[in-house]
Amino acid sequence: MRLLHDWEYTTITIEALVKAIQEGITLPPRPIMITFDDGNLDNYTNAFPVMQKYGFNGTLYVVGTYIGAPQYMNVEQIKEVARAGWEIGSHGMTHPDLEKLDLQTQNYEIVDSRWYLENKLGLPILTFAYPFGVSSCGVNNIVYKAGYIAGMSIGATPDQCKSELYNLHRFVVKGVYGLNRFASLLPWWGDLFFLPTETPAPVNTPVPAQ
Numbered sequence: 001m002r003l004l005h006d007w008e009y010t011t012i013t014i015e016a017l018v019k020a021i022q023e024g025i026t027l028p029p030r031p032i033m034i035t036f037d038d039g040n041l042d043n044y045t046n047a048f049p050v051m052q053k054y055g056f057n058g059t060l061y062v063v064g065t066y067i068g069a070p071q072y073m074n075v076e077q078i079k080e081v082a083r084a085g086w087e088i089g090s091h092g093m094t095h096p097d098l099e100k101l102d103l104q105t106q107n108y109e110i111v112d113s114r115w116y117l118e119n120k121l122g123l124p125i126l127t128f129a130y131p132f133g134v135s136s137c138g139v140n141n142i143v144y145k146a147g148y149i150a151g152m153s154i155g156a157t158p159d160q161c162k163s164e165l166y167n168l169h170r171f172v173v174k175g176v177y178g179l180n181r182f183a184s185l186l187p188w189w190g191d192l193f194f195l196p197t198e199t200p201a202p203v204n205t206p207v208p209a210q
C-alpha cells in the first residue's frame, strides 16, 4: 500500500470504472481498484486500517451465507467499511462454481444474493464477482439481467473495456508475492527506490506516467 501511495496511485471503485467506461467520467490519475473476495475477517482487521492510513478505498465481495460466520466479517463491520467509501459487491450466496449449477441454483446465487445483501446490509449491491473467477456466457447473462452493472473475473492485463464489463480483469495478488512481483503487475511505475534493491528491476520497465 505504501508503494502504491508513493507511486501516486488513486483507488477507485468498480462503480467509478463503469461510469468512466459508460459515461466518460474522468478518473483520477493512476486509478487502481483493490478488491477482496469472500469477506474474510482479516480484510477488516488488517487491510482496512492500512488502507485507511493511505486514504485508499477498496471493494469487498461478500458471500451471503458467510456473513457473521467465524473468521468472516459481520454486518456491522461491512457497514463500517462501506461508510468509509468502500464498495460492497456480491460473491454469491454459498461460493459455488457457477458453471456447474442448474439455472435455478445459478439464479439463487446471482439474483437472490443481490436482493439478500441489499436487505441485510442496507447498501446498493451493483457488481458481482464470480467465485473462483469462473463464469460463462450464460452466467454473465444472468449477472447482467439481475441488474448488476459489472462482473469481476480474473485476467492477464490491467486494461478494461466496454465489451468486457461482465468480465472485468483482475490480477490475483497473493500474500507470498514479493514487492518486485507485485510491481511487475502495475501499469505505471514510480521511484525504484521503493523496490527492494537485492532483486534486479524487470527488463521491461513500463512507460512512466500516462
Ligand SMILES: [Zn+2]
Residues within 6 Å of the ligand: 037, 038, 091, 095, 131, 132
Ligand atoms: Zn471467493
